[in-house]
Amino acid sequence: MKAVLVPRGLLLVAIGLLWLAGIFLGSFLTMPPLVFLIGAAMALILCLLLWQYQQERMLLLLLFCLLAGAWRYSLALPANTPHSIASYIGSPSLQIRGVVADEPKLQGRSRTLLITVNQVSNDNGASWQEAAGTILVYSSGITIETPYGANYGDSVKLQGKLQPPEPQSAPGIFASMTFPRISVQGTGGNILIVWLYHLRVLLANIITQALPQPEAALLIALLLSLHTPALAPLIPAFNATGTAHLIAPSGFKVTILAGIISNMMSLLEKASGSKRGRAKSPLRWITTASTIVTILAYTLLSGAGPAALRAGIMGMLLVVAPRTGRTYNIYTSLSLAAIIISAIDPLTLWSVSFLLSFLGTLGIVMLTPFFERLLHPMQRLLFGHTLVEIVAVTLAAQIATFPITTIVFQQLSFIALFANVLTVPLLGTFLVLGLLVGIGGLIFIPLGMLCGWLAWPFLWYLKTVIDICAATPGAAIPLNTMSSVVAWGYYIALASLYIILLRKRDDTTKRKQHTGAKVSPSSRRLLRILQLGVAALIILGTGVSVLTPQSTDKFSVSFLDVGPARSVSQGEAIFIRTAQGQTVLIDGGLDAASLSQALDSRLPSWQRTLDVVVLTAARPEHITGLLDVIQRFQIKEVIDAGMLHPNTTYALWRRIINERNLPYLSVSEGTTIPIGAGVALQILWPQHLHKGSNEVWDNSLIVRVQAPGMHTLLLGAAAQSQYALTGLLMNLTSSYLEADIVQIVGEINKTYPTALQEVLRKAHPTALIITPPSVRANQSKGSDPVASNPLPATETDCQVIQTAQTGTVEIESNADGWNVNIL
Incomplete structure (x- = not known):
């Protein structure tokens, strides 16, 4: 008789295991949903063609479940959702049409609404575009249900600014709005659910x-x-x-x-x-x-x-x-x-x-x-x-x-x-x-x-x-954070101990009930599959925990291609990984969705930890993406220079840091933050917080990254501040400014400060990275928003790379030297 691959009583368990494994597989692989869908369809067709062959049929059925799970996961990602509302995060005031999809929740003195988005307008309602996704909306009120407010099933129109999801948001929430203008356009929803709510x-x-x-x-x-x-x-x-x-x-x-x-x-x-x-x-x-x-x-x-x-x-x-x-x-x-x-x-x-x-x-x-x-x-x-x-x-x-x-x-x-x-x-x-x-x-x-x-x-x-x-x-x-190694080791040890105890109990039962009868092979196979399945589910369940990445032999700095949809590339997000696996994220760009994709492509899917997050300037181009990161990741240290007159976005940044009890450090000139073996962040500016009409630029962080084989000077937004650059030249000797790579943020339709020329002369870089702070939505990739500006020159030839044209730029180094990769 032919052996049965999966006992009939455990067929649904095996299907569930492969379905869940497929969802986790989809979180590992950043592939289009169509790839998984084609693979699942081919597996199903082959399963029908080979139906008479029991084992082959079962293997193909399980493969179908695996690929179907991966397809379902990739389909649910905001980045893969057609007309995703997440692409509008950071945009000016929007008008949104949607439906209240759940009962309002009461949090303190505000009501939280779950809105399924249908349409969006960014021109004050003159035209409407199709949009999809679910957002959380925080409105005023101290009652869960009110006849004067939006309730389950109501069609609503919102007007406000779209922000990344809050820390307490459930999975699948694309964005949030805080106290927008809300008008109820009509009622609806399932009558039974309305009555139950x-x-x-x-x-x-x-x-x-x-x-x-x-x-x-x-x-x-x-x-x-x-x-x-x-x-x-x-x-x-x-x-x-x-x-x-x-x-x-x-x-x-x-x-x-x-x-x-x-x-x-x-x-x-x-x-x-x-x-x-x-x-x-x-x-x-x-x-x-x-x-x-x-x-x-x-x-x-x-x-x-x-x-x-x-x-x-x-x-x-x-x-x-x-x-x-x-x-x-x-x-x-x-x-x-x-x-x-x-x-x-x-x-x-x-x-x-x-x-x-x-x-x-x-x-x-x-x-x-x-x-x-x-x-x-x-x-x-x-x-x-x-x-x-x-x-x-x-x-x-x-x-x-x-x-x-x-x-x-x-x-x-x-x-x-x-x-x-x-x-x-x-x-x-x-x-x-x-x-x-x-x-x-x-x-x-x-x-x-x-x-x-x-x-x-x-x-x-x-x-x-x-x-x-x-x-x-x-x-x-x-316990601020549990070690990733401890979390994984705990569940692996627990699963192993369970299997050992189960076998010991079975051996004891056999000795007590020994009558010469034999246990059927199918029963033993069923037990083994059940044990392995339970162990696999327990281990997969720890995907919510963090895990430090494996060490590599290279240090890398990546100027990430992030920015809202329908705009040119932007690189205000800088990702650093040491040879030992420590990670640093400097700034976050305007779009949380594209930043999330960029990080996912560089981190294992199970890693939810970053060692250091740095905010160099409290401007939307720098802070918007970081608001999402500090909510979704375990951060070991958050760094910025503080702010004399906090704007709304910076106030939200500090509130999230406090609510999550994240370690926070306000830095100034002279601070050094060690990251890994031979790697450190040197803070060169500001010396102190400066009051003035341009204080956001003037107080921007200037960071020098020391690493084996390469020094990187991140001037960032301070490259637009004559005050900051002049202070840098007056307070520091040339040795502090020397760098192989210099990065600056170039402002569209503005010239660079005259002091930048002297800073670049002292830095004497081999490569200059220019990242635009923002772009107009009607510009497309391939346009040249910075080329019309006078580029800063150095005394020697210097390779100039504009991320608005090239996309992500990654620089790798070790003790022998460094090289630039355009991704």
């Missing part, structure tokens, strides 16, 4: 009326996963005690509520079965339908996030399976849930809530039995069985998600196990009490208040326990 807000208002604060805010978060302003003081305590999942959108809540409803309906079904056969009773299907509707409704009420969707799908499969005569398999249902969610939005795989839910579920399924055996002696205690189950499940979930929670919350909680044991068993009670308050209030407000006072002692207990645990000395310690 309205019900969610109504229940939150009833709870607020029925309970005092902060207990009302706590119950709203527990039941509906809504964070109201009164909850804000409690959030740090929940984070410190490892119980943030209680007040966040959680698949565990969906599972608990589905179990409660299912048990209630089962009791009704059994009562009905006493009079007629239960097998033929229509109440069985009524029970099933009621449970599914409840799961679906609560999934939407709790925000329909990735975790809730995962639990909702698995919960519905758990209900349907026995009704159709099928055996429920946790791995199959988890795989199907992952396929459905990632097919809708493949970027969800990098969502923290999805990773926590997915890895937590895997950890509970795989690791709980081992902890239960380890804690078996505790079952002799009072309520020992329940205690062992709670502790085992909590340990399993925390061990499976430890690196992710450490990266997200940047702290390690030592009291999480104790806090979860005291609070998690009451989660079902909180959900039931919350429903009683809400439903009672819908019937009669005083009845809801009566139920609220019934719930108050439990809420007081939860708040008190969390406060005491958070205030315990040593409850948690801060």
